[in-house]
Amino acid sequence: MPRSEEAEWWANAVYAAIQEIPHGKVTSYGHIALLLGEPQRPRQVGVCLKSLPDAESGAHFNSSTVPWQRVINSKGMISHRGPGSAERQAEALREEGVEVTRDSMGEIYVDFSQYGWFPKLLPSEDEENNGDLFVQDT
DNA sequence: AGCCTGACCGTTT
DNA sequence: AAAACGGCCAGGC
Numbered sequence A: 001m002p003r004s005e006e007a008e009w010w011a012n013a014v015y016a017a018i019q020e021i022p023h024g025k026v027t028s029y030g031h032i033a034l035l036l037g038e039p040q041r042p043r044q045v046g047v048c049l050k051s052l053p054d055a056e057s058g059a060h061f062n063s064s065t066v067p068w069q070r071v072i073n074s075k076g077m078i079s080h081r082g083p084g085s086a087e088r089q090a091e092a093l094r095e096e097g098v099e100v101t102r103d104s105m106g107e108i109y110v111d112f113s114q115y116g117w118f119p120k121l122l123p124s125e126d127e128e129n130n131g132d133l134f135v136q137d138t
Numbered sequence B: 001a002g003c004c005t006g007a008c009c010g011t012t013t
Numbered sequence C: 001a002a003a004a005c006g007g008c009c010a011g012g013c
Helices: A005-018 A029-035 A042-050 A085-095
Strands: A100-102 A108-110
Touching: A005 A029, A005 A042, A029 A042, A085 A100, A085 A108
Parallel strands: none
Antiparallel strands: A100 A108
16 A cells, blocks of 8 residues: 555546647646646655556556646646656657757757646736637537 | 656746 | 745655
8 A cells, every 4th residue: 555545546646637638739747737736745746756666567558548748837848757768758749740849059949839738727817828728628 | 675767747936 | 047935635654
């Protein structure tokens, strides 16, 4: 029993939410937290992904049943955790038709206005965001 | 037991 | 524009 019951519930909720991201789209850690009604916990979304079981583990939620590659940070960037990790994620996204780009610093980005999936975001009046918003759920 | 880190993020200097 | 700051909490040591 490695985990508390509460943590177990949260992890399963996170994995199930990530499965809702459509093929060929991406969203942010923060938005997954928001969808689960816990807007203060984007960090724990990352924690769950870190411990996502391998495909061979036989667990119900694993790296082949949960599209982990579709979750990136709120700046549209693939977060780097270990050597080569961001590159592997970029490759997985390319395989499903998502275009990724590199900036001058070598960071890998996805264009949210093209590939973003943010069903709960409402239209903003903010001048900065004026125009580039993401439509509500299907 | 405590201390530190971190697949994060909005707000406030 | 950029950095600091809280909030969050599982896991490693």
